[in-house]
Amino acid sequence: MSRIYCVPLSLVFAAVVLSACSHHESNAYQGYVEGEFVYLGSTQSGKLTQLSVTRGETVQAGTPLFTLESTDEAAALQQAQQQLAAARAQLADIQTGKRAPEVNINRAQLAEAIANARKASLQLTRDEAQFRAGGIARAQLDDSRANADATAAQVRELTSQVDVARLPGRSQQITAQTAQVAAAQATVAQAQWKLDQKRVNAPAEGLVYDTLYRLGEWVQAGSPVVQMLPPQNVKVRFFVPEAMVGQLATGRTLTVHCDGCAADIPAKVTFISNQAEYTPPVIYSNERRAKLVFLVEAHPSVADATKLHPGQPVTVSLQ
Missing domain, CATH: 2.40.30.170 (Efflux pump adaptor protein, beta barrel domain)
Structure with missing residues (x-):
């Protein structure tokens, strides 16, 4: 036998109201x-020597975040710069030829040779006249001619040396030394890049969500030090x-x-x-x-x- 229960009207109304309140907007x-998150680290390993930001801080783009020890990288950059300077100096030396004092020595030697050649030429002229007059033997005339030819040849040789001293190095030497300069420049760029990697700045504005290392700790290459949220x-x-x-x-x-x-x-x-x-x-x-x-x-x-x-x-x- 079934039973019928009567529910008060007030309870029904309350249930409808609660149902309406629980229904959210469609x-x-x-x-x-x-x-x-952006995890910022360095491509190089090193000891953390400076942590410039704190957790919860908002930073602008370019703000320094942290620095790793860079003694070795700084020394490598200095060495590369010195090697580049030496390569450039050698290239300049090849391109300019001999130094002025060296050229002056060649010129002095040429002037001496010219004077000797003139003297030998005058002696040859006198000996030819004496030989025609029967005053000297043919052997002496031949010696005078040989001496004149030798001094003239020396003049031509020293003239060529002076001309060569003013010329730059051969094109092959210049090309090779130019390549050495380019290689030294690449070494400097590489050393500078490694040194720059020891200092990491914020790539964009954002919140420093967390810092993952403490000062003095060793940071492996690629390990994030700062966690940012742009x-x-x-x-x-x-x-x-x-x-x-x-x-x-x-x-x-x-x-x-x-x-x-x-x-x-x-x-x-x-x-x-x-x-x-x-x-x-x-x-x-x-x-x-x-x-x-x-x-x-x-x-x-x-x-x-x-x-x-x-x-x-x-x-x-x-x-």
């Missing part, structure tokens, strides 16, 4: 803030049901509401997943969600990004 979805890397992730994803497109405007925020924050959809997935395990709502959902990401403006924090739960309202 275009509102739960999500969370995520940050794409404002443009702050995004909101939320999930929409399958029936809603077709209505979304990149560039669509939405608003983000977070607890404690003075006002809602505008953002734009920047990514819509092409693959469906089940409701994620982390959801900031006690209400039941559709089992099949699509991931959507949105980015606020750079000015508004600092109002959001990674891991913060938010409510996203589509417009």
Whole structure:
């Protein structure tokens, strides 16, 4: 035998009101803030000698972050610069020929040879006249001619030496030394790059989210020392049901509401997943969600990004 229970009207009304309050806006979805962190390290190993920033500090682009010990790199750069200077000096020496004092010596030797040649020529003229008069033997005349020819040949030789002394080195020598200068320049550039890697600056404006080493610790090459969060890397992730994803497109405007925020924050959809997935395990709502959902990401403006924090739960309202 069935029984009929009467429910007071006031209780029914209360249930309706509670049901209405628990029903959320159809275009509102739960999500969370995520940050794409930038881990800054050096390509070189070394002891951490200076940490110029602290966790939670906002820095501008180009701000020094940290410095590693660079004694060896500085010495290598100085050595490379000295080698470059030596290579350039040698190239200049080859291109300019002999030094002026060396050329002057050749010229003095040439002047002496010219004087000897004139003397030998005059002696030859006198001996020829004496030979025609029968005053000297042919042997003496032949000696005079040989001496005149020898002094004239010496003049030609020294003249050529003076001309060569004023010439630069051979083209092959200049080409080889030019290559040596280029190689020395590359060595300097490499040494300078290694030295610069010991000092790391902020690549962009952002928040110093964390520092991962202390002063005096050894930092391996590639190990991050500072963890940064640029404002443009702050995004909101939320999930929409399958029936809603077709209505979304990149560039669509939405608003983000977070607890404690003075006002809602505008953002734009920047990514819509092409693959469906089940409701994620982390959801900031006690209400039941559709089992099949699509991931959507949105980015606020750079000015508004600092109002959001990674891991913060938010409510996203589509417009």
